[in-house]
Amino acid sequence: MILDGKKIAAEIRGELRAQIEALQAAGKRVPKLAIVIVGENPASVTYVNNKMKACAEVGIEAVKIAYPVEITEQTLLSEVHKLNNDPSIDGFIVQLPLPDHICETTIMCAIDRRKDVDGLTPENVGRTVQGLPSIISATPRGIRELLARYQIATEGKHVVVIGRSNIVGKPMAILLMQRPYLSLPGMSAASLGDATVTICHSKTRDLTAICRTADIIIVAAGSPGLLTAEMVKEGATVIDVGINRVNGKLVGDVDFEHVAPKAAYISPVPGGVGPMTIVSLLQNTLQAYHEHTR
Numbered sequence: 001m002i003l004d005g006k007k008i009a010a011e012i013r014g015e016l017r018a019q020i021e022a023l024q025a026a027g028k029r030v031p032k033l034a035i036v037i038v039g040e041n042p043a044s045v046t047y048v049n050n051k052m053k054a055c056a057e058v059g060i061e062a063v064k065i066a067y068p069v070e071i072t073e074q075t076l077l078s079e080v081h082k083l084n085n086d087p088s089i090d091g092f093i094v095q096l097p098l099p100d101h102i103c104e105t106t107i108m109c110a111i112d113r114r115k116d117v118d119g120l121t122p123e124n125v126g127r128t129v130q131g132l133p134s135i136i137s138a139t140p141r142g143i144r145e146l147l148a149r150y151q152i153a154t155e156g157k158h159v160v161v162i163g164r165s166n167i168v169g170k171p172m173a174i175l176l177m178q179r180p181y182l183s184l185p186g187m188s189a190a191s192l193g194d195a196t197v198t199i200c201h202s203k204t205r206d207l208t209a210i211c212r213t214a215d216i217i218i219v220a221a222g223s224p225g226l227l228t229a230e231m232v233k234e235g236a237t238v239i240d241v242g243i244n245r246v247n248g249k250l251v252g253d254v255d256f257e258h259v260a261p262k263a264a265y266i267s268p269v270p271g272g273v274g275p276m277t278i279v280s281l282l283q284n285t286l287q288a289y290h291e292h293t294r
């Protein structure tokens, strides 16, 4: 079965729209998100436009703040501080990647964790690790939601996560291994967490043997065709996070054509994890708004 991220994301946007309309009906202001973009990297421009569009669809006010590629790290830092202190802004993101002369870690560390709707600050990641209320990195949050909406329980399952990045692999592994904290905002009813997780990366030996023991495989490597049919157990669930452009076509990290017939569930690229990531940003923004206006 195809895990239709596009359809689920549309469903969630409908739910968010209803919640925001209810705020307006109660005479409250709507949530406000700022999106900072540096330079004109074409992929980033597309992502930012898609995020702006998604905000408009649910009634979140979004402002784009664009800086030229030459902006200094110091100036960008002071802009981050301004957004931290702007009471009209509930949350903001700094679109990555940043130009080479700006240290992404320095910028991420400067964002107030309560406004960090990408969930990338060390505070939010640390709180997620400890199971404390936090803003969860958008892609893992979206994948968790996708699994939940398809009632794919993770309890006791062996999940293999390929990729150890701070934005996908690491937080994904943490969410899956955690005891479910049902009081956390955004936690869906299905049993999520309580999995046995193996994290694999570019130095992992015999990836095939490890993957063949997995009930669920989440691939976030940025390597087209990495996950082949021989690596997948019959009836496994496969989540493809990769976004690669091959001959002008968007493809994931999974050899979809040959893996799909073996998988019980599989997410496509495009139309799987991508739309879920954007909708998670909207959910995180509403979460930050509620914290901010409490």
Ligand code: NAD
Pocket (backbone or CB within 6 Å): 139, 162, 163, 164, 165, 167, 168, 169, 200, 201, 202, 203, 204, 207, 220, 221, 222, 223, 226, 241, 242, 243, 244, 273, 274, 275, 277, 278
């Ligand atoms: P990254 O690009 O920072 O790192 C890739 C990771 O994959 C590394 O940890 C590396 O060790 C591992 N890896 C690479 N090749 C491997 C191999 N052959 N075998 C095993 N491990 C290997 O990771 P990222 O930022 O998480 O991005 C990964 C992919 O996911 C990219 O294609 C990116 O565009 C995509 N992505 C998609 C979304 C979405 O919303 N769909 C969000 C974030 C990232």
